[in-house]
Amino acid sequence: MRFTNSPSSLEGIKSLAGKIITGLNGGKKVLWLIPGGSNIPITVDVMNIIHQSVGPDYLLNLSITLTDERYGPENHPDSNWKQFIDAGLNIIGIKAYPVLSDESFSETIVQYGKMIEKLIMESDLIIGQFGMGSDGHIAGILPHTVVVLETGPTSGYESGKFQRITLTFPILKRIDIAYLFVSEAGKKEAIENLKKDAISLGDQPAQILKEIESSYVYVLP
Numbered sequence: 001m002r003f004t005n006s007p008s009s010l011e012g013i014k015s016l017a018g019k020i021i022t023g024l025n026g027g028k029k030v031l032w033l034i035p036g037g038s039n040i041p042i043t044v045d046v047m048n049i050i051h052q053s054v055g056p057d058y059l060l061n062l063s064i065t066l067t068d069e070r071y072g073p074e075n076h077p078d079s080n081w082k083q084f085i086d087a088g089l090n091i092i093g094i095k096a097y098p099v100l101s102d103e104s105f106s107e108t109i110v111q112y113g114k115m116i117e118k119l120i121m122e123s124d125l126i127i128g129q130f131g132m133g134s135d136g137h138i139a140g141i142l143p144h145t146v147v148v149l150e151t152g153p154t155s156g157y158e159s160g161k162f163q164r165i166t167l168t169f170p171i172l173k174r175i176d177i178a179y180l181f182v183s184e185a186g187k188k189e190a191i192e193n194l195k196k197d198a199i200s201l202g203d204q205p206a207q208i209l210k211e212i213e214s215s216y217v218y219v220l221p
Contacts, residue, residue: 001215003195009042009181012218016129016179017049023125024050024058031123032064033167033175035139036080039131040087042181046129047090056093063119065097067130068140068166071108071156074100078162099165105156109165113154116167120174128175128212132182136190136204140166148202169201172208178215180206191219 006012023030034043050062066080075082081098085091097119099112120126130138141147142164147155150168157164172178182191193204194217201207209215 001194001210001217003217003219005219007221009045009218009220012179012181012216013042013045013049015216016127017046017053019127019177020046020050020062021053023127024054024061027058027061028124029061029122030063031119031126032062033067033126033128034064034084035067035129035131036069036083037131038183039129039181040080040083040089043084043129044087044089051090051093059093060095063095063097063123064091065116065119066099067128068164069099069112071105071163071165072100074098074102076100105163105165109154109156112165113152116153116171120171125177126175128172128178130178130180130206130209132180132187132190132194132206134187134190136193136199136206138180138206138208139172140164141169141205141208143205144202148205169205169208173211175212176214178209178212180209180215180217181220182217183220185221191217 020030069080070078097115132138135143146157147166147168153171155168193199194206199207
């Protein structure tokens with residue numbers, strides 16, 4: 001796992017975009033898993049670079065879906081997907097897969113799992129982008145929740161004001177390249193803990209990055 005302290009997200013944006021562009025221009029089918037929260041503008045910028053650098057024929061080989069979502073009606077205001085669209089994420093010419101479809105909570109989890117399994121089987125390169133909470137959570141996997149022990153591809157649970165739906169550790173382990181963008185503000189302890197080896201996945205789910213072949217951590221101000 002490679003840590004980089006950077007004055008802005010630009011270096012990481014260029015690196016992440018470069019990995020995706022190289023894959024696409026090399027004829028690979030690329031699956032890009034995207035988070036919400038503070039990573040949204042980073043994802044938008046990466047996508048803009050991709051559109052500028054990849055022709056329409058190769059762009060068709062890019063698929064995107066979420067690492068986690070907040071359950072509710074399709075396009076509800078707290079939805080990560082809705083916030084991406086509102087932020088201007090350019091999904092023209094690519095294969096975009098939102099999670100919500102106005103199904104029940106349990107059925108949405110099942111369908112999300114089937115979708116992600118299919119996308120992974122069809123992809124040559126899987127790239128995951130993440131943020132990290134001050135509690136060390138990654139995707140929708142909070143410490144000491146039921147998801148930590150989940151063996152299926154997706155899971156869901158009650159968490160504060162939201163019902164969370166998320167990918168699980170078994171799926172995250174199948175990622176080829178991971179990028180974590182995290183601000184030092186309020187998260188210094190979580191970042192320092194991520195550098196340690198004696199912390200369990202249950203205590204700090206972001207430790208899963210160490211089980212991915214290539215992980216890049218960009219620490220921002």
